[in-house]
Amino acid sequence: MIPRRTILQSVLAGAFGAFMSEASAQEAPGPNRSSSASGGYLLVVPLNGTTLPYTLKNGVKEFHLVAEPVDWELAPGMKMTGWGYNGSSPGPMIEAVEGDRVRFLVTNNLPEHTTVHWHGLHLPNGMDGVGGLTQPHIMPGETFAYEFTLRQHGTFMYHPHADETLQLALGMMGMFVIHPKDRSGEVDRDFALLLHEWAVHPGTYRPDPAVMVDFNIFTMSGKVFPAIEPLVVRTGQRVRIRLGNLSMNQHPIHLHGYSFKVTGTDGGPVPVTAQYPETTVAVPVGTTRDIEFTAEVPGDWAFHCHKSHHTMNPMGHTLPNLVGVDQKLVARQIDALVPGYMAMGGTGMGRMQEMAAHLPGPENTLPMMMGAGPFGAVEMGGMFTVVKVRDELTGYADPGWYAHPDGEVASPI
């Protein structure tokens, strides 16, 4: 889990996104870095992701998106066989500047037709990407060009508008960040992540597009805790986190230790007079939210969806409630019948992480609770990561666990 910064915009002239790989990604140059290719703007860090490179052609920024099947690791121990863009799900983040003329070459390597809809963007109707309504479908093997001028700034998204339920369920989506032309609202660290939900049944690999409610995997940028990268920040820095949601549920995203303000949505900037302090931001379905705060207090601050089952990995939804049930006798009887049986849930589920480490589970299935912290099991999963604030930092690399000053850790008496 080494945070990567891709500054490919300035180095990948002539290269298409399909050729982008981790090998060509570069380590972050550090805080307050800028790139001439982005017009001197602070580049956004897509958690666990990459930024789509472009080629400048006669003043037009040309990007290449390849819609294709992907094998994607949700966390070590679990993969999904889905669909995405340029080898990942979510696809690479698109980053550009207000006023840019952009062209997207979209190649369809899927077994069925697709389109790309540019969620939230103000553009000519025929570039909106709704299959059948504003354009013909992009058939397998075809490449379509979308071209328009970016007339706004903020955090947006892209996703198919063709067989949408299935294509979203299998992972086709990405973030689209547009920097303001006037360089207003600059921050010191700018992160982006996309929220999504999956139904990957225990023992399987293919996300089930027929599931509408009962999802069992909840991801930030296509990963679950502890595979989600931490947000690494130096004490005192101004931080923006851009959150997008293309799942079927609203996600109340909560930051420990701070209050923040919602400074923008995919509808545009929120006027300063309309911003009020929050500790949790509800990210509704099909929207983005930008939050900002100043990281004044060092530490390892949890950052997670506050629907508690969204910070868990697969768990059965039809289990009998055994909380408070004395299972001693029946556990012995069942063990005689099914050797290896262990009673569970009678005194709570907190020991599940410890037990799952010793008991075999189904193929390609994560335990419902994961993550080892400096004080023990973190007992989380899903949409959970850590904002790591440190006094001394040089880059975006994970600084490890926070060293607490003496007397500042809760302890037994």
Added chain:
Amino acid sequence: MTVETGIDSERDGDGEWSIGPALKLALPLFDQGQAGIVRARAQLRQSEHRLEALAIDVRAEVRAARQRLTTLRKMVEHYRDVLIPLYARRVELTLREYNFMLVGPDTLLHAKQDEIGAKRRAVETLRMYWIARADLDRAIGGGFHSSASPPTRPDNESTNSEVLP
């Protein structure tokens, strides 16, 4: 040949009775016993056909008994080699799901119940196999020895003590 004797009487026109002995002889001029011969031949043919039918019935009965025996043997082997391992695998996979709190103990017990049910059906099938074996033995007049060894008990956990002769 038929010989008939008797008394015959006759009254003449003048009213006088004449009585005398009567003898009837069938002269073999036209009837030379053909009907009897035909009947006897028919009876012979009938007996031959009955024998043939009996032989066919016996063969059919033996064949059916053998067919029943081999079918039951295949069923016993299918239980032993395919179905029971599948039910056991299902219990194992259900236990894995139980371990990760994906299913409850009731689901695990149902899987085990299904496995035990399959084993019970397998034992019943083995019992029918042995009855079929006895039927075949009787049909061929005893002394039946299969060239192939009979199947073991379809409970692969205890084959050593349950191997059948």
